[in-house]
Amino acid sequence: MKRGTLVPLVLLVLPLVACLAACRSNPTTEPRDPPDTPASPQANAVPAPLAVAPTASASAASSLDAGPPAQPLRPDQPMTADSLPTRDSSGYTMAATLHAELPPLPRGPEYAAAAVETARKKTEPRLTLDLGSSRLRMSIASHGFVLPMGTELRARVDRYGHVVLTPDGASYRIASPGALHALLGERRFDVAPLSPADVNGTGEGARRLGYRTRKVDVVNRAAHATFEIARVADAGDSGILVCRALLDMMNAPPSTPLCSLDEVPMFAELRWTTRGALVFTATTIVRRLDLSATALLMPPPTATFVTSPLPGQGSEILLTGPELHALRTGEHPPEGRPALTLFNSSDVLQFAWLDGIPIAWVAPGGRVEIPALAKGRGSVEWRTYLGDVVDPARPVTLPGLSEPGGTDASVP
Template sequence: MKRGTLALLLLAMFAMELAACRNNPAPEPRDPPDTPASPQANAVPAPLAVAPTASASAAPPLDAGPPAQPLRPDQPMTADSLPTKDSSGYTMAATLHSAEQPPPPRGPEYPAQAVDTARKKTEPRLTLDLGASRLRMSIASHGFVLPMGTELRARVDRYGHVVLTPDGTSYRIASPGALHALIGERRFDVAPVSPADVNSVGEGTRRLGYRTRKVDVVNRAAHATFEIARVADAGDSGILICRALLDMMNAPSSTPLCGLDEVPMFAELRWTTRGALVFTATTIVRRLDLSATALLMPPPTATFVTGPLPGQGSEILLTGAELHALRAGEHLPEDRPALTLFNSSDVLQFAWLDGIPVAWVAPGSRLEIPSLAKGRGAVEWRTFLGDVVDPPRPVTLPGLSEPGGTDASVP
């Protein structure tokens, strides 16, 4: 073949290949295929039955709606709309007391039934009604500085609490940061709030048939441990219990601790000074007949007021008959005090006689306890929160006792 003919042939072949490249461009690079979703990604948790399960992960984020607004103690709240969705929920019973309480008295001079009656009456018990977006927490015993029947109400779109008097006629506002002083000393002082670190520490104790997850919360005032359960259809009510407990430890109410359908079953708030306050759920019952009106915040028939709570600065927790039954022996006449309590400290304190709380006394106040039998005993002074505790001191009845002082008999 001649050289010219060969060159023309090669040139034609090159032209054909070039045309093919233009008509069929190379495919563009593609993204790698998505990794197949896990079978659990779209799984829906099964409804809780006899043995409910707890959330194994950290608390889900709180409601993504508008942020909650803090309440002001000098302004009444606007009327609440009827929360019809709160007509079903739960009722929980719980205790709230300081840790390491004195043991009950032992010996033939202490009738067991009378001692048991006195301790049950003064055990700090709460009744909590949990709606979908509201909480009513009622004082259910004589073991608090707040009168039995006092209610603390909360709702998810507000930070703070409404404090309703037992007769239901008036309410006050406890601003965020006020529960520590309110529960401990009947005051509405707002304590400085310090940020809190929240850390999940794994599975907690099984409580009331629910598995729990354990969470540590640490701030300047306390190191707390929470055990939180997933409770079907509890809504935001558990968030409101968590807010109350955070408020007691002077942590921000917005701290992300509990999530939707989560309820704290146990919490121990260990103060950085000393002592601890313990919250323990004792029962929880599903309710389909909650009164939505009873969860309104503020209550429609109560009047907004300001100032301190009504009542005296001190209170005897047991009746004369209950005090009389506590100790066997010779009793003093009813008009003569068997034990005089003088709180010389600057904080409200409880006086425990032989392992039983008999009274709380305001700072600088004096209170006379009648109906006790003569003899020797021991008085222990402590705050409700457990952050101030005096060692037991012997006292001879009739006698006088004061915190941190020398107890003496009265002739």
């Protein structure tokens, strides 16, 4: 370009620049709305609740982006003291059930319907989950588990595995990745081999607790699972921790790309490749601004690390004498004489269900005597808590004896 042509161009551009500067600095200019907050990488990865299952890079995008990857916990080593981010004082509290497929309730004049319904409700396996932005506290909230009511499982986003806190808060143990299946099923901390899982989005799920969900299938050697996952504002990484716990129950790696930032599973069905299924269902979810920071610490600052097995129990009766007495009408055996003797002759811990109600769990080789049941006929079904071992229901005459896989007999 010739030098002479630059002058007219400069003369044309200078007024335009001056005008733009004056408009930007003019105090009388009408104020504009602030720009929208830039979308996070997660929002770009999963733009809508009905998006397909997140990729590995999407699910990994969380508060860990600026730090090292999560490390697995070791059962033989205590954890260092925890320092909780202040943002974890807000979050959500969720109530949920976690149970195997339920047998039908009995019908007939010898059953007291109200008492049967009360017993089923008391023994329903219920959980309370406190969801901080980077922490999870999952509490046993009923008598329907092999773990005592009040037991807590705590998790944090920068660790794989769980801290298991006793109901009195005095001691904790480490459940390494792959241990939840044995812990919930048999009160043991045995670690099962982790099996890689395939994750595939399958479209829209049911609307749950007012949230739209996306459906995801997760398949590995242990189970074929279906998840329904909702986007919950400001849930942070807590839903990722719930997903990790459910994946642990099916022996899938905790790094499996399932939940993303601000996503929470509302429903999951883990259908075992052997038989049966375990079902997780959220029943309520409430926003909280007053979560206790201490209650989310992992490990708890006042608890002592131990490596011993859980305090021994060979069995537990899940209902009280009056509750058992109220289940059935009719004549009762003399006081002090058992109405039903349960003997677990198998090599796994099992629950005994009498007429559709779980009345006790019994460890392998254990025996327990059930009082207060009315005389008559009924049926006993033996099954594991996880529902992966189920013995066919067999008739029993009360007073009587029952064992899994054996011939039930009456006691004269």
